[in-house]
Amino acid sequence: MLSMLEQNNRILYFSAPTEDKYKTYKLLIATSIGGSDMAAYVHSMRSYLGTGVKFALNCYGGNASRERLEVYIHEEKVSDLVLFISVIPGAKILFWKKMLTPPILAAYDVLWLLDSDMLFGVDHFPLYRFLSIGMETKAAIFQPTVHDTIHPELRPVHTADRTVAQAVCILEIMTPFIRSDMWKEIHRQGLVYIDDKILYNSSWGIDNWWCDFAATQQLLTLTSNTTVGRIPPACLVIKDTQIVHLNSRSMPREEHAGVDSRLATVKPWVEYSNKTNVSGQCGRLDDLLGQRQQRLFYFNGKATTRIKLGSASRAQHKKIIVKEVPRDWKKNAAQIYNRNRHQDLQTVERLNAKWKDKVLIGNGSTWEFLLLLKKVIDPTDNSLLQTNQWSHVLQVYTAMKVDNITSPKALSLALIHDFGKLLVLFGEDDANVMCSTIVLKQGELGRGLDSAITTWNHDEFGFQKLRRYLPPDMAWAIRYHSLSPLLKGELHQFLTPEELTWFPLLRLLWKYDHMSKRSMYTPLVDLQEVRTILSTFLPEKICF
Known part of the structure; x- marks a missing residue:
């Protein structure tokens, strides 16, 4: 035995x-x-x-x-x-x-x-x-x-x-x-x-x-x-x-x-x-x-640390989780990020030409496209690790619900913000789909982020696929939800007055996108309710 x-x-x-x-x-x-x-x-x-x-x-x-x-x-x-x-x-x-x-x-x-x-x-x-x-x-x-x-x-x-x-x-x-x-x-x-x-x-x-x-x-x-x-x-x-x-x-x-x-x-x-x-x-x-375990067991290669459920502070759990990221995972993630950071203006232009307005499947069920996120795992995410993106979006959605967020736009974005990651299923390099984005070319003051050029990833692909169906503020939030400098307040001088009014929605999405991540966890949700939220802004069928 x-x-x-x-x-x-x-x-x-x-x-x-x-x-x-x-x-x-x-x-x-x-x-x-x-x-x-x-x-x-x-x-x-x-x-x-x-x-x-x-x-x-x-x-x-x-x-x-x-x-x-x-x-x-x-x-x-x-x-x-x-x-x-x-x-x-x-x-x-x-x-x-x-x-x-x-x-x-x-x-x-x-x-x-x-x-x-x-x-x-x-x-x-x-x-x-x-x-x-x-x-x-x-x-x-x-x-x-x-x-x-x-x-x-x-x-x-x-x-x-x-x-x-x-x-x-x-x-x-x-x-x-x-x-x-x-x-x-x-x-x-x-x-x-x-x-x-x-x-x-x-x-x-x-x-x-x-x-x-x-x-x-x-x-x-x-x-x-x-x-x-x-x-x-x-x-x-x-x-x-x-x-x-x-x-x-x-x-x-x-x-x-x-x-x-x-x-x-x-x-x-x-x-x-x-x-x-x-x-x-x-x-x-x-x-x-998880519920039936009296203790969580973490193995760091040298000794076993036992922590009673609920007894460790958030900082302690975060520290343990960081220790538990496999070495091979971190090495692979670093290699992907390195390739991503080698993107230049020509790379962005090539990727835009390759994927912009390209119909990959045609008209199909929005719900079934969303379920395809079960097949997608972000190899650069040290918090989610092997957890698929379907579980991730449900984590974001559930965290908002727990905090009594009722905004239909926020709840919808929780479900669809990483829609662009489906691109990996069609052969694109992880380095051009995952990772956060940075600015390659500064925009003009007060003329909007559209005047700047950022590295290319799932944000842009998701924006291109969904913008025709969504209100401008939601499409904008999808396009820039991985742009770290913007979330840190470093690019506000480039925003238009209208974009400044959109920023709180993006900031709310970013907060729950990053703070809700949990490896190997899929929340229990009412799928009919999720489908209802999804249909608030998106039609039953979209062109993908």
Whole structure:
């Protein structure tokens, strides 16, 4: 049995199992792969795998018959590893729905949904050690770290002599391990309700749903007497195990489906999540973990500091949080800021030309665009760390509500001020999206900030996308909410009389934007109320 050494909110430290404690679990590996590569792929995995492992294989291209594929498998002498072969064209999620049914999973402990372009070896990814950790923690879904993922909390980190497993609220679809009993519920209560035509085009969307769903299932098993050490996480990433995603994009249909098609796949998952009241449940489980703990544990590499909940002053907590920023995180953030500070007038002109008035998706639901912030993490934010931007905007919104801020403009800005950070999902460098802004070229006295030129980031992109819908003061607040010199009172001489009247709204936004940040925390909110606030100034659909 693994022993939990300490818990820092959602960071769980476990001792690694020794070799004689590894358990053999019945593992089903589901892979969708091109027909000509199928047999060779399974053969290459033989030496890596132990007993109790079977493959569920699918040819996604539909360019080979099942009988011919079985011949390839027989010729490579790997028939004993293959449970079945299917030929189902389209995205892999359609294969999951049609073939990985609860009866199929009945004989297995865990399902590994493995992309065929994942590179790993025993040195960086010892499978059975990894399985022992994941299964002993009783996490519903778990995965190794993945190089070059867009989610920083899923990337590799350097650890000392212990295994670090971090609870998260998103796991990607490239290499998750799902407990058999949880997969049965995911299939029975999720996949079967999504239309095959949607699943055929793209696998987007389920990664935003299954951690919330798993948390809902975990919460159903809790009682008032459940101790914190026995509350299983919904989703877990095991930090000292690593896989490389080669991103071969061997499935042309999904790659060329386009953003419209992919977002069309996200939509039913979002709607189904709201309909079944699972949205935000992963955050709720985290809240419950925090409420049931009698102490918070912080690990600084040398000693453990224990602080009773509520006993530490704000300054003490701030000091602890600063100590807890991982070294690799700070180094990466510094590198991004360094690139940002090398922006010059030509860079700003180039970025304006590249993104101004560019339609990336077209007309779409404002609410669904906002929910895409779940996919965005700011790698320069040492306060939020791996917390996504959806959680951040809800933190700002909730903090305003707690302080009895009732201004519709302020509450709306809490939700949409970082809308521009969605640009990272379309390939722009973090250095040109995140970070605060500074003045590159001074403006004219009293002529307005528009006469000055600042470094380029999400403020400008969000302003360009939303200004046609918003009152001028709100659009202005979005455009300059990261301009630190302005917030310090150093640029007031450039403001017009009208901008001076707008400044209090910007200052209010800035206060709650910066003072409400909390790592790994998603507030519980009334989503219908949030949608109502969002619709106060923005139409149901906007052009993005």
